[in-house]
Amino acid sequence: MTTFSERAWAATADLRRAIDGLPFLAELGAGTLAPEAFRHYLEQDALYLDGYARALALLAARAPDSAAAAFWATSAAECAAVETQLHADLLGAGALGDPAPDAPLAESPTCLGYVSYLVATAATAPYAVATAAVLPCYWVYAHVGGQLARAAAAAPAHPYRRWVEAYGARSFQASARAARRLTDTAAAAAPQEEAAMQRAFAVAVRYELAFWAAAHARESWALPG
Numbered sequence: 001m002t003t004f005s006e007r008a009w010a011a012t013a014d015l016r017r018a019i020d021g022l023p024f025l026a027e028l029g030a031g032t033l034a035p036e037a038f039r040h041y042l043e044q045d046a047l048y049l050d051g052y053a054r055a056l057a058l059l060a061a062r063a064p065d066s067a068a069a070a071f072w073a074t075s076a077a078e079c080a081a082v083e084t085q086l087h088a089d090l091l092g093a094g095a096l097g098d099p100a101p102d103a104p105l106a107e108s109p110t111c112l113g114y115v116s117y118l119v120a121t122a123a124t125a126p127y128a129v130a131t132a133a134v135l136p137c138y139w140v141y142a143h144v145g146g147q148l149a150r151a152a153a154a155a156p157a158h159p160y161r162r163w164v165e166a167y168g169a170r171s172f173q174a175s176a177r178a179a180r181r182l183t184d185t186a187a188a189a190a191p192q193e194e195a196a197m198q199r200a201f202a203v204a205v206r207y208e209l210a211f212w213a214a215a216h217a218r219e220s221w222a223l224p225g
Contacts, residue, residue: 004187004194005180008132008201009139010161013193015205016140022209024216025144029151031158038160041215042090044111048211051115052137053079058122061088064189068182075175086166109221110214114207121200128186130199135183141167 005212009016024041027033034107053076060072107115121133149168165171187197 002186003180004132004197005135005139008135009197011198012122012205015202016143018125018138019144019205019209019212022212022216027150027216028160028164029148030048031067031152031155031160035159036107037216037218040161040218041212044211044215048111048115049109050136051119053077055118055122055130055134055137058078058119059134061129062122062127062130064127068185071178071182075179078083086163090163106221108214108219110207110210110219114204115205117203125196125200126182126190126193128190128193129196129200131183131186132207133200133204135179135206136201138176138179140205140208142173145169145172151206168175198208 006186024033024037028038056072056076056079060069060076063069063072118133122130125133145164148164152161152164158164183197187194
């Protein structure tokens with residue numbers, strides 16, 4: 001019998017193929033991505049991680065046992081500290097240029113939508129559904145990180161190697177597997193939530209696709225005409 005995560009992964013195959021084909025990721029893997037696009041991505045991802053950490057903290061508070069609570073709480077702390085520091089280091093290294101003086105650091109429409117969805121789901125949906133909503137950020141990044149790490153290995157002077165290596169690292173891959181196990185455990189304990197979990201997982205995968213596409217386009221709020 002398949003697990004929830006296996007079923008959800010298979011059900012989002014078309015979305016994941018679209019992610020794999022994104023110009024942003026192709027250029028990132030080749031090391032040809034414009035520095036301005038990568039800066040936009042990092043700035044938005046730092047804002048996203050702040051919201052994601054809040055969603056994980058809410059999930060930790062609702063976890064059914066101490067082991068699950070510890071994992072979600074530790075992950076929230078890592079978002080708030082370790083990954084945020086990585087973004088700050090990359091943005092401050094000088095290689096990505098300076099932010100535009102007339103571009104205040106605020107969530108893009110896609111970033112705000114994704115964060116709002118995750119926080120609301122973590123706060124109000126059943127625990128099992130909330131785990132399904134936060135899982136794609138782990139799993140899709142682990143999948144993409146592994147692919148990008150292999151691509152970057154062929155380019156000794158890859159300009160984005162540090163970011164690529166962070167998400168292709170064994171520690172992050174292990175965290176993604178742990179998140180899958182906890183989500184599968186939650187699904188097994190609440191089989192009546194299968195349909196809602198599938199929807200939550202698919203919505204989050206759609207947001208992962210939209211987030212990278214928005215970074216490539218350097219999405220911003222439309223100014224009044």
